[in-house]
Structures are given as C-alpha cells and as structure tokens.
Amino acid sequence: MLRQTQQQKLLQKLSPQQIQLMKLLQIPTANLEERIKQEIEENPALEFGDDGYAEDTPLDEPEPLTDETEIHEEDQELYEEEPDGSEDEYENIDVSEYLMDDDDVADYRLRDDHYPEMDETRTIPIRVETSFQDYLLDQLGMLPLDERQQQIARQIIGSIDDDGYLRREASAIADDLSFSQNIITNAQEVEQIIAMVQSFDPPGVCARNLQECLLLQLKRKPSDDPLVKHAQTILTDYFDAFIKKHYEKIQRGMGLKDDELKAVIQLITHLNPKPGNNFAPDNKAESYIVPDFFILNNNGKLELTLNARNAPDLRISSEYRDMLRDYEKGAKKDKRQREAILFIKQKIDAAKWFIDAIKQRQHTLLTVMQTIMDYQQDFFLTGDETQLKPMILKDIAERTGLDISTVSRVANSKYVQTEYGTYPLKYFFSESLPTDSGEEVSTREVKKILLDLIENENKRKPLSDEMLTRLLQEKGYNIARRTVAKYREQLNIPVARLRKQL
Template sequence: MALSQSLQQKLLQKLSPQQIQLMKLLQVPTANLEERIKEELEENPALELSEENHDENFEEPRDEFENADDDYETEGSEDEYENIDISEYVQEGDDEIADYKLRDDNYPELEDKQVMPFKIENSLHDSLVDQLGMLDLDDRTQKIAEQIVGSIDDDGYLRRETTSIMDDLAFRQNIIATEEEIEGLIRKIQHFDPPGICARDLQECLLLQLERKLKEGTEVKLAIEVLSRYFDEFTKKHYDKIQRGLNIDDDQLKSVINQIIKLNPKPGGNVGEVNKAESYVVPDFFIYNNGGKLELTLNSKNAPDLRISEGYRDMLKEYDKGSKKDKRQKEAVLFIKQKIDAAKWFIDAIKQRQQTLMMTMQTIMDYQKEFFLTGDETTLRPMILKDIAERTGLDISTVSRVANSKFVQTEFGTYRLKFFFSESLSTESGEEVSTREVKKILSDMVEGENKRKPLSDERLTELLQEKGYNIARRTVAKYREQLNIPVARLRKEL
C-alpha cells in the first residue's frame, strides 16, 4: 500500500487546564483544602493571603527581576506581548479579581465553634521500638528485634515466617540468626503492650491476651482450654460439641464466651496512626434545623482568604506609565501576566468549587428533607446520581466527585454524602421506597430477634413481605451481607 498525505477535520472534546484544576479541587476534602491552597501560594508569587493589615505598597516581587540576566527567556512570545491589554490588570478597585472570601458571614458565631481537629500520636512501630529499649540487648540482638518489630503489620500480627525474617537479616544486614534465637525474641515481644501483639494468627493473639488474665480465676483457664482445643468449633458456634468435650454446663459456657468476646482481635488497631477506624472526620457541610427550617453552611474553617498580589499589579502600573520598553521589561511583563492569570484561574476554581458544593448539597438536602428534619432512615427517598444531576444541571461525574469524598454534619450525626444515595424498591401498593429504608427495617428485625433462635433469611423475607415489600430471599441475603450481619447460625447466643 502506497504512503499518502491527506487533510482531515475532526471534532474533539478536550478539557482545559482550568477544568482539570476544578475537577481536582472538587475531589479535595475540606480537611486537605488548606494544604492545597498553601501549595498554590508557594508555587505562584502573584497569589497571596488577604489580610486586613495587608501592606498596599508591597514591592517584594520586584527583586525577582532586578538581577535577571539579559539572556532570560520567557515562555511568552513577542505576539503575546503585543496583545496584552494592561488595563485588564491595573484597574482600580477590581473587587472581582482582588478580593476573595472563604468565610461564612451569615453565621460567624457558629464558625468560631467549628474547629479543625488534628491528631498527634506515636505509631504502633514507634511504641514497640520504645519498649525494646527496656530490654537489655546487645547491638546484634537489638537489630534482630527491630527486624521482627518492623515485620509486624498494622493489626499487630507477625505474618512473616521465621525463615523469611532469617533471610532478611542475612541478605540486608549481614546478620546470621538462628530460628531459636528469633523465636525467643518473638516470645519477649509478645509480652509488650498492647496485649496480643506479635501473634501469628487470631488463635495465638487471643490466647496471649488470656494468659495475662490468668489471675482472674478459673473462667480464664477454661477459656484458654476452649481456644486451645476447640477453636474451630468456637468460631463456628458449635457450642454443643464444646460442652460435650469439656463436660461443662450452659452457665460455664456463657462465662467463657463473655471472657473471649472482651478480647481484642486486632491489638495494633488501637495504637497511634494506624487506628484508621477512629480517625477524625472533618465535615464539609453543616445543616442546622432552625425551627423546622433547614439551613446549610459550607465548612471553610482554617481555609485562608486569597487575593491577587498588589505588588505584581503595581509593577504593571509602573510599566504602563513608563516610556522605555526594552527586552527585559517585556519578558517581566509576560511573566507577571502568566502568574496573575494563573492566580485568577485558581481563585475562580475555588469559587466554582464552593458554588458546586453548595448547589449539590442544597439539592440533596431538599430531596431528603424529611431525613434531615427527623433523622429517621426510613424516611430516605430513593435517590441516584442522575436525580441530583438533573436538578442541578451538573454532569453526573461532577456529582459523583462531590458525593464520594464529602461529609455533612447534622444534629443526628455526621454522614458521608454517598449515604443518601440508594436504589428504589417497589411495595405491594406500587410505591417506590429506598433500599436504605429496607436495610434499616432488616437491621431492626435482627436487633430485636430472639438470639437463642435467630431469624433465618427465609423468615426475614417473609416478615418483609408481610410489611408490603416485594423482595426475594437472595436480595435479603445481599442486604444482610452489606450490613455485615452474619448468617443466623453465627448470630445464635446462649
């Protein structure tokens, strides 16, 4: 086939840098917004904090050009320089460009109470290393112990084989250690806090915790025997086999179960930075019930106000007044123009972010008004991303970016925005209800069941159908799993 050239015209959609910047800012949670703004302040000298005592005669940016070489090159071209309209950048009192506020003027007294919390703690690894310092170890043994501690995961388990630790020591630190030496150090580390640390599996973890409670009586000894001899039966709740094997009655089995359920299956999960389950959630929105009228505010705490640098605008004013237009001045003007444009784009992106967030949350609040007034999950209406996109005029992907990473604080608790989105389910009367409502009823049924005879999926299906919900057993099983509710056999209690 012969090579040939041809001209073609195509219609393509391409995102502008400003649109890309806005999409990234939409995904940034309020907790990280201040950090993102600080990054932009460091990168762009034309962007600065807006302060009441701001010096209008700020001249510092001039220093960047005073010692510039004649060979300084700028990204702008001569044509770009000729097309610059200086008046766009030096207008007096240009509030739209110069001033920008993130604060909520309507409720200043409420905003003072909205503190941005942060957590400072030592990690699990640091805690274990500190405890190593209490042992009388030589340098070689200390390095072996540190290797073991470094192999413990965030849950507090040592999931690496002893032979793998031996290989790491040999190849990375040139230390030849025996299996018995490593096992001896592991046993010492297992006496560290928190109890159960450095276990190889769940069974060993629970036994380590029980061994520290041996002084509490025979119930602990019996619990150790149950976990040692009948661990599989215990996890599967085959209590009759345990009773027959140990010849114990129901009261004794209850006391054993009470001892075991108090233990921590993830001892490392409550220490330091790895405790993700208890990490702080910073809400992006606040909803207040003012006498039956819902009021929405955006969390702007700790986010600095921004403005265009007056120093940079003064430089353009001086250039506009001057008569001499040499190469260095042209290059400086192009540089200033680029920085001011970038600052404008960023401020505009922050404004659009606020508007988009408020518009989306306002629509969600109006859609789920009954829930925000009562806090009753059964009042949640079926709602999907498309519903909000149609009401706001935004794209579904934009609504998704807002919903996936944002939280709202209400008088009933703090919720992720994704919580309010759910599919619909038809009732016998033909009414569409939220699947969230069905899950709440299902959860209440399980909570109120007789734990000696838990409700099976078939029975739960029948009860829901009696309430008028057209639902299949497999759907009930799916919802139960989504709620992290185990099957009936594993919910059984004595």
C-alpha cells in the first residue's frame, strides 16, 4: 500500500568548497603547483599574478577557519542551481561586484615587512637521472642478439623489479610474449636470455632469489681466491644455516677456523642483496623531499614559516572582467548575452572559491604546525628525540578547534625542515607509556632508548627481549616483554640470534 508522508530530517552535507579544501589539505607542497596549474587550465578566469609565488610565509593570526563539518547553504544553492540564462536569473546578478579590481586578492599571503624578500622559488631543481630499466636497456645493445631475441630480452628487463630481482617464472614470461607480442618461444630460450641479462651491471641483477643474487656477485670475483670458494660453498650448501646464523654448523661442516669463517662471512655480508637500490625510483616525487614548513631557532625563540610554494599569487583574469564590462555596456540583452554573462560569472565565482580554498589551506597548515611546534617545543629547541612528548591527533584537534580528520589530512605527506633535519609531521605523533613515577612518556622516547641499548650491546652476545625488558624496567619504564618485541619489530631490528656477529 502506497502512502505519502511528510518528514523532517537533519542532514549534514559538505559544500563543494569544503570538499575542495579537504582535497587541497592532503596535497603536499611538491604537488600543489601541479594542482593549481590544472585548475588554471580548467578555468580561464583564474591566473597567476606577477609574483607567481610569495616569499616564505610567517605565521600571523589566521582568520577563523571553517571546519568541514559546517554547512554553507548559500554555497550549496549556487552549485545546486545551474544557471539557465532566464530573465530572473540575469536580474539577480550584481555585475558591478565582478568589475571591481581584484588584483589585491592575494593579500592573504600574509606578507610581513619584518621578513626579508625571498628570491623567486617557483623552480625546484630536479636532478637528471637514468632509470634502472633504461640503464639495463642501454646494455642490451652490447649483446649479439637478433630482433626477436632483443624483444624477449626487453620483456625480461621489463619484468625486473626496483630491487633488481626477476620475480616471474620463465614460462610465464614466454606466455606473456606469446599473448602480447605474438612471439612464440619457450621457457628454455627465455632462461638462456635471462642468463645473458644476468651478466649486466650491477652484479646480481635479474636473480630470482637472494641466494642466486649473491652467487652471481661472487662469480664476478677472482675464482682462485679461497675465500670466494668458501663463500660459494656456504651459499650453495649451507644457505639455510647462513641466513639463520648457525655459524657453528657451517664451521663444523666445512672445517673452517674461526678467523677463516669470520673472513668468509664478512665477504658475503658485504655483497649487495638489492642491486637495483643504487638507482633512483621511477617516481621522481619519491626521490627528494620538499618541506612544507621551516622552523628556525632564533636565540631560543622558534620561528615558523610556510614554504613559499604554498602561497601562490593567484588572481581573477582582467580579461574576464573586461568581457563582463563590454556585455554590460551593450544595449541589447538577448538570451545569448545573458547566457554569456552567467557563464563568465560562474567562472569568476569558481576562481574566487579556489583562491579562498588556497587561503583556507594555508591558514589551516600554519595553525596545525604552530600547535605541533608549541606542543613539542623542547624537541625543536634541542633536537633530542627523548624530549618528544606523547601526542595524538586528538591533542592537536582540541587545541586548534579543528576536526581530527582535518589534522590527519594536514599531517599526511607533510614535512618540516629544522636545523636538526627534515621530519614528516607524523614523526611527532606517538602514544604514551607510564613510568614507575606515574609520569607518561612518549613511546618514541622508549624506542630511542631501546635502539641505543641494541646499538651498544655486545654483538657476540646480543641482548634478548627479556634482557632488554629488564634494562628498560631498571630505567623506570613500566613495559612488558611483548611490548619490547613489538617496538623492536617496528624499528626493523631482528631477534638477538640474528644480530649475533663473530
């Protein structure tokens, strides 16, 4: 049975501006210019100003921020109602407000006369690099292969990962060639060409596993060297015992003296387990870091600035204002002209909204970073990791009045440069751990002490997790053995047996 009812509901909806701001907050500085250029390409009413980017932006008192959980009904109506060029739509437009000079729209860059002008910073130097795949393909030309074999070799090289390993079976590569390039081959022929690629530099490339990678590197060393022969025997016959560091078993099986075993183990451990790591990743954004913030210690007073690339000089295109002026002067206002005015208005509104979103992004970044800097002031003054206080997203959200999700977006993929190094913002967030005195300390402080204990241990008799727990408890940290094991794993430190050295 159908029935009509009338209900009232309280809904929470994000305006398009708020959605745009949330997306902009997640973008790191290195990618912001690309996002701005994309917006300029899509909206001709938006353009760069004469300055391009402002100087590094100091922290002034920001304007009140709009949290993403609030509702802007006016903005929603502007987006929800598409202009149709009607008479009523046109009559509601105050064209004069669009003809005002907006060249000063970028005053939100918060220029400060007390800070010197910075040089132009729009260009980020990018080092010229040869990718790992290109480096291997360059060596391919030195092999005596016909065109068909070269295609097989290129398929093999394309299957090598960034570590330098070939993770696909020869039969699978043969199937790929058959389906994608119509080259009929078999696993035996692919294996023959794999052996040729394994002769390329860096040594160990195109190996299927760690054992083969290390053996390929040993083949490049003098074959008459007894240490090389012993190393090949260990990797061939005692590989499982070697990776588990059961050196006594190797020594008994091979009849080696202590100094001989130590020299052979040292030779093997100096080989490269990931030959592809000497090359930069294909993604250039991953090969260097562009800091979003700068913190300067000025005689005990911390000064925070925002990277200039976060403060672009954007403005409304003067050509679009001139177009509106020309249409307004026109005597005849037909439907076509009204539609043109509404289109221009829509583009100018979108440009203003984007500039405002950049402004909100800048204020939010500075507000969150200022709060983090104040919270972790002792660390920024000393650079001592043990001075870090326990801090979670909620702590910063409560002090800034922002939502936790907003703080999370700011902390994601953002970096701050200090005189002690460049750190991701996530570095300063950590849980708390109680001490015997009832005081709460950062888990990062505990990890730092744990790392120091392991670095200073006797490598012949490494400290077990139980012993590490006892030492930390003696220092006053109320910690369990399983927690020590968890922190050790987070620090990528193996168990005591695998840390043992001869």
